[in-house]
Amino acid sequence: MDLILEGIKKAFWLLVTLDPEVLRITFLSLQISGTATLISLFIGISTGVMVALSRFTGRRIVVSLINTGMGLPPVVVGLFVTIFLWRNGPLGFLGILYTPAAMIIAQAVIATPIVMGITLAAIQQLPQKLRLQILALGATRLQMVWILIKEAKLPLLAAVMAGFGGVISEVGASIMVGGNIKGYSRVLTTATVMETSRGNFDIAIALGIILLLLAFCINYIITQIQQRHRA
Template identity: 75%
Template sequence: MELFLEGLIKAWQLLTSLDSEVLSVTLLSLKVSGLATLFSLLIGLGGGTVVALTDFPGKRILVSVVNTGMGLPPVVVGLFVTILIWRNGPLGYLELLYTPGAIIIAQTIIATPIVMGISIASIQNLPANLRLQILALGASRLQMTWLLVKEAKLPLLAAVMAGFGGVISEVGASIMVGGNIKGYTRVLTTATVMETSRGNFDVAIALSIILLGLCFGINYVLTAVQQRQRPR
């Protein structure tokens, strides 16, 4: 309990003093995870909508693969991304290893199955005859798809929250592909692990509290939008 109180005091001191390193780590965490969530939304929402609205051989297998990917271990993602962008790897010439770009790639891979899986379930959960009714009113297939996405916007917002939560809190892949370099690739989760390993529990708790506050703030905004759009 004493350690936790020290962590609270330390968090308050770090925030009120506008500590440059803490601000840098927090802003990088927001930037990296925000971009990863955006990319996963573009890929996952688009791909999930296509899968949900299309019948093709192997669809159940593909959906099973996506659902399995929703629980993909971050360290496994980190391993394969590291191999891919290693200096002797297929994409080694891009020199992405130990850069923020590498973390964004890894986190995008982690978040995409989450967003895609929820998107598929959300679109498929709509009434079966809704698609036919929209087409019967003269809408094109593109217009129909847009209307279905709008109809499923509440669970799709949950997909955004789940995707963001999955990447802002992950640590394994970020350390493996980012290297936890001070002032360059260090984010809140990797900084917390480092401070814990050094025995600086007050700083680690402070960083954890900042991370939790950040997650709560983002999810509160998204939840407010979601609940405001809820049908009465």
């Protein structure tokens, strides 16, 4: 019990004194996961809408693949991103393995199918006739897509939450492609793993609390936006 109490006490101290190492780790986490989420939103929403609106042979297989991708194990993503970025790998010439850039790539790969899958479902849930109505109002195809995205904004906010929540709390891929280098590629999750294994529970608990707080804050903001639209 002492261990936990002592840990929490120290963690609290680290937080209120704004420990520079803890702050740096937190900012890097936000930066990497935020960028990865933005990339995944761009690719996921555009592809998701495209698949939702088009009819082609093999569409079912594509949809199944996207849905499977929503549950992609981070370690598998970490493995393949590592292989691709390895010195002799196809993208080895970039020389970005064990950098934040590699972590952004890995996290974007994890988040993109999540965003894509939710977008696909959200657009398909809109009434079929809504598309006709939008076209009948004189919209170009691009205008129609934009209006549909606006109509599906609530589930799309859920996609943002799910994507960001998935990558900020992910550890496997980050440690594999980022290397947990102090002051460079160390993020909340990888630092928590390391400090725990060293027995530095106080720091680990502090990092854990920050992670929880971050997750809560972001979800709270997005939920606020969602609820505002409910009558």
